[in-house]
Amino acid sequence: MFCIHAKGQTVLIFMGSKLKYARETDRLIQITNLSKIYHTPHQDILALDDVSLSVRRGEVFGIIGLSGAGKSTLIRCINMLEKPTRGSIMVDGQDLNALKQRELRQARQKIGMIFQQFNLLSSRNVFDNVMFPLEIAHIPPQQAQQRVAELLELVGITDKARVYPDQLSGGQKQRVGIARALANDPKILLSDEATSALDPDTTRSILKLLKDINSQLGLTILLITHDMNVIKQICDRVAVINESRIVEVGDVISIFSKPGTPTSQSFISSIINKDAPDEYISNLINRHSGSYSCLVRVSFIGASAGEPVISSMIKRHGIDANILYGNIDRVKDVPFGNLTLELIGDREAVRQSMEFLKDSGLEVEVMA
Amino acid sequence: MITAQITGWASSLMGISLGADMAWVWEKVLQATWETLYMVAIATGLSYVFGLPLGVILVTTEEGHILESKGLNRVLGTFINAVRSIPFIIFLILVIPFTRLVVGTSIGTVASMVPLTLAAIPFVARMVETSLKEIDWGLIEAALSMGASAWQVIIKVLLPEARASIVLGVAITTINLVGYSAMAGIVGGGGLGTLAYYYGYQRYEDLIMWVTVIVLIAFVQCVQMAGDKWAGKITNQRR
Numbered sequence: 056m057f058c059i060h061a062k063g064q065t066v067l068i069f070m071g072s073k074l075k076y077a078r079e080t081d082r083l084i085q086i087t088n089l090s091k092i093y094h095t096p097h098q099d100i101l102a103l104d105d106v107s108l109s110v111r112r113g114e115v116f117g118i119i120g121l122s123g124a125g126k127s128t129l130i131r132c133i134n135m136l137e138k139p140t141r142g143s144i145m146v147d148g149q150d151l152n153a154l155k156q157r158e159l160r161q162a163r164q165k166i167g168m169i170f171q172q173f174n175l176l177s178s179r180n181v182f183d184n185v186m187f188p189l190e191i192a193h194i195p196p197q198q199a200q201q202r203v204a205e206l207l208e209l210v211g212i213t214d215k216a217r218v219y220p221d222q223l224s225g226g227q228k229q230r231v232g233i234a235r236a237l238a239n240d241p242k243i244l245l246s247d248e249a250t251s252a253l254d255p256d257t258t259r260s261i262l263k264l265l266k267d268i269n270s271q272l273g274l275t276i277l278l279i280t281h282d283m284n285v286i287k288q289i290c291d292r293v294a295v296i297n298e299s300r301i302v303e304v305g306d307v308i309s310i311f312s313k314p315g316t317p318t319s320q321s322f323i324s325s326i327i328n329k330d331a332p333d334e335y336i337s338n339l340i341n342r343h344s345g346s347y348s349c350l351v352r353v354s355f356i357g358a359s360a361g362e363p364v365i366s367s368m369i370k371r372h373g374i375d376a377n378i379l380y381g382n383i384d385r386v387k388d389v390p391f392g393n394l395t396l397e398l399i400g401d402r403e404a405v406r407q408s409m410e411f412l413k414d415s416g417l418e419v420e421v422m423a
Numbered sequence: 424m425i426t427a428q429i430t431g432w433a434s435s436l437m438g439i440s441l442g443a444d445m446a447w448v449w450e451k452v453l454q455a456t457w458e459t460l461y462m463v464a465i466a467t468g469l470s471y472v473f474g475l476p477l478g479v480i481l482v483t484t485e486e487g488h489i490l491e492s493k494g495l496n497r498v499l500g501t502f503i504n505a506v507r508s509i510p511f512i513i514f515l516i517l518v519i520p521f522t523r524l525v526v527g528t529s530i531g532t533v534a535s536m537v538p539l540t541l542a543a544i545p546f547v548a549r550m551v552e553t554s555l556k557e558i559d560w561g562l563i564e565a566a567l568s569m570g571a572s573a574w575q576v577i578i579k580v581l582l583p584e585a586r587a588s589i590v591l592g593v594a595i596t597t598i599n600l601v602g603y604s605a606m607a608g609i610v611g612g613g614g615l616g617t618l619a620y621y622y623g624y625q626r627y628e629d630l631i632m633w634v635t636v637i638v639l640i641a642f643v644q645c646v647q648m649a650g651d652k653w654a655g656k657i658t659n660q661r662r
Contacts, residue, residue, distance in 0.1 A: 134568050163570035174565035177661050178583040187579065188569040219661040239569070 082145075083243060083275050084110035084133060089142035091128050102128040104299040106142070110243075115269050115276045117286040117307070119322055120296035126279040129296065130245050133277065134166045135159055147242055164192050167236030171248035173228040175220040181207070181231050182216040188238040206234040210264060226257035233264065237274075244268070246278035250285060262288050283326045287311070287386050295319045311386050312354050312418065327384055347402045350379075351409065354393040354418040364415045365396070372408045374400030395422070451618060452634050456642075458532045459614035462607075463600045466536050470543035470596065475589075477503070477544065478551025479577055489563065489573040503545040511603050514542050515610060535612035539603055547596055554588035555581050587657040594650025598643050605639075615639060 091103040103125045110116045120126040131137040132144060135151050144151045146166065154162060175184050185206055189199035207213045210230040220228055229249060236244055246265070250258040266289045269276050280286065286293050286307055293310055295303040297318040303310065311327070314320040355364075369376050376396050383392035398405045412419045477499065483489050484496040509517065515538045519529045522537040558581060566580045582589070608616015615635050623632030 136564060136567060160570040160572060163568060166568070168565070168568040170561060170565060172559070172561050174559070174561040176562060176580065176584060178586065187566075190579065191566070191569050191571045191575055221662050235569075245568075 081112045082109040083112040083147055084108070084277065085143075085145040086129075086133070087143045087145075089129075089132060089144065090140050091125075091132060091137060092140045101299055103132070103139075106296075106299075106301050108294055108301060108304065110275060110277055111292075112275055113269075113273050114291040115266070115278070115289050117290035117293045118277070118279045118296055119281065119283065119286055119293060120279070120318075121281060124296045125299040126281075126296050127247065130247055130277065130279045133243075133245060134163050134168060164188070164239045165241050166243050166245060167239070167241035168245040168247065169229065169232045169236050169249045171251045173220070173225075173232045173252075175228055175231055175235075177220055180217050180219050181212065181223070184220065184231055185234045185238055188235055192239050202238060203234075206237055209237070209268075210234045224257075225253045226261060229253065229257075229261050230264065233261075233268070237268070237272075242275065244274055244276045246276060248280060249278065251280065251282065258285070259288070265289060283322045287326065287384075289387070291387065295322065308356060308386050308389055308391060311391055312356055327382065346399055347405060348397055348399040349405050349409075350395070350397050350422040351412075352393055352395050352420045352422055353412055354391075354420070355416075356391050356418075357389050364412065364417065365394075367415075368408050368411050372400075372404045372411065374398055374404045374408055448630055448634060451622070451631065452615075452638060455613075455615045455618040455635070456638055459601065459604055459616070459642075462532050462535050462539065462604050462612070462614055463597060466539035466543060466600050466604075467593065467597045469536070469540040470547045470600075471593070473540075474544045474547025475551050477548035478555065479581065481548055481552045482555040482581070483573065483577065489567070489576050503548055506542070506545045507549070511538075511542055512606050512609075514538060515607055530611040532613040535604065535607040535614070539600055539607060542603060543596055543600055546599065547592070550592035550596060551585075551589060554585040554592055557588055558584045587654040590654045590657065591650050594646050597646045597650075601639065601643060601646075 086106060086108045089103055089106040090101070093100040093102055106125075106129060118126050118129060128137055132139050133146065133151075135144075139152065146162065149162060151159065151162060176187065179187065182203055185203045186199055189202060194202070204213070207216055210233050212227055212230050212234070215223065215227060215231075220231065223231065232249070233244075244265075249265075250261050253261060262285060265276060265278075268274055269289070276289075278285065278290070290307050292305065293307050294301050295310070295316065295318050297316075302316045303314070303319050305315075310319055311323055314323050365376060365378075368374075376398055378394065379397055380395040381392070382394075383390060385391065398408055409419050409421075480490075481496065481499060481503075484492040484499070486493060486496075506514075518538045518541055521541075522529045522534050525537055526534045528534050562580055562584060563576055566576050571579070604612065604614050605616030605619070606612075608614050608618070609620045611617065615638065619632055619635040622628040623635065
């Protein structure tokens with residue numbers, strides 16, 4: 056991989072065979088060598104260990120990790136609710152570490168945040184809760200009221216304007232939270248486990264709302280979660296955090312199809328079964344001890360899911376294919392699946408069949 | 424009318440025949456009640472003027488809070504504990520020079536307000552502290568994430584969110600001050616305390632003693648009920 060600086064801020068990055076254009080200004084959040092240490096009387100706790108990440112303008116970026124992995128500290132460093140011990144945080148070209156208190160407060164107005172526990176003020180009704188950030192920013196009342204009305208419309212809770220948070224369901228509370236976070240036209244929305252306290256149906260509707268906001272307003276969203284479903288449904292890119300370190304970063308689809316670390320694998324297997332049960336497979340292998348057989352896992356992404364590749368292979372190479380396990384899923388909007396096949400026949404024919412599958416654009420992995 | 428009933432009930436309870444001195448008892452009790460009310464109300468009000476900000480400072484200067492200042496927090500905490508550990512009856516005598524300085528005398532209702540207020544301030548500060556600590560840190564964090572200043576957090580989050588709890592604190596403070604005011608009465612502070620002490624204790628006038636007790640019970644009940652009702656109204660409005 057190498058970079059060429061050309062024409063102002065345009066940088067060409069060659070990654071494998073793919074050519075990507077990325078403008079430097081497209082990195083809305085740039086985290087460099089961030090570490091956070093909590094000092095307690097008995098010991099120092101390393102919550103973040105040399106984390107570097109960049110989030111592009113307009114994308115939905117997910118950070119997934121188990122509880123205690125450091126994701127909560129990481130998202131709080133982005134609006135300086137937690138002060139980094141080392142390292143820098145640049146948001147839209149502004150170094151947050153270098154800001155004075157007043158400047159930081161102004162910068163925070165442009166970084167919206169939503170929370171797992173919603174954190175709505177129980178002393179204010181829905182309308183006044185959404186009004187709150189506008190009061191903080193000293194927006195004139197008339198203008199602010201108009202803005203609140205628009206926001207309530209956007210998140211679909213106009214009818215609840217005069218209701219107090221205690222009377223709302225979890226999903227409605229989070230909608231208020233989202234409206235409040237959007238009030239000052241932020242550049243980024245930080246989501247701290249925003250759907251973790253919600254049931255699956257409500258989670259889906261809140262994720263859909265976030266996705267709509269991302270595509271309609273072009274708002275960049277950075278979310279943390281422990282739920283791979285959230286990543287699967289709305290994220291463009293994902294970072295996997297484990298024991299205070301980022302262990303893997305990439306497009307969601309490529310992490311799903313080829314997880315590079317045990318942590319990612321276990322997150323993915325938490326929602327997608329990739330394999331048939333082990334005993335089942337070992338029984339099968341013993342059964343065919345006479346003729347040559349080979350166990351392969353075939354993964355497909357996107358368009359090839361629609362073509363009759365397996366049947367062409369059987370016809371062309373004259374072998375038998377025993378389908379042991381199959382699964383198809385959708386990651387963001389791309390179909391994504393895998394198939395465990397037993398290929399039975401002549402050793403050479405089996406080898407050629409595997410070549411054929413690879414040539415058809417599938418991932419082939421020999422299991423036994 | 425209610426008070427007439429109470430006295431009627433009280434005297435029949437004790438088997439005392441009531442004659443012309445009933446009117447005299449009434450006059451005394453009424454005046455003393457008024458003095459107590461006046462003394463306690465002003466002292467409660469003044470103690471909140473100083474105690475509320477102190478309570479806010481106690482909470483917000485804690486480690487990790489919005490105005491973290493360990494030194495100030497420790498000094499203030501120690502001072503408050505020191506004042507609170509002095510029994511009121513002793514405190515009353517201890518502050519006499521200060522009372523004279525402020526009011527010009529150490530006797531009477533107005534003079535009593537000084538020790539009452541001074542003793543109630545640290546109490547109020549602790550009550551307010553407890554109320555503010557009930558607030559979920561998430562709310563403060565949310566406000567900070569929107570760019571709120573420490574002042575905005577105090578005015579728009581801490582105090583409004585703790586309103587119901589603070590109101591209950593006012594009721595408790597008032598009731599405490601009624602008790603304190605009786606002690607002040609013994610050293611010439613006026614009000615029901617003085618009445619009960621001079622007539623009830625020194626002259627064995629049981630009637631006055633009992634009437635005083637009943638008035639006090641009624642008063643405390645009323646204050647607590649009013650506090651509960653007010654706090655309930657705040658909470659119910661949100662449901």
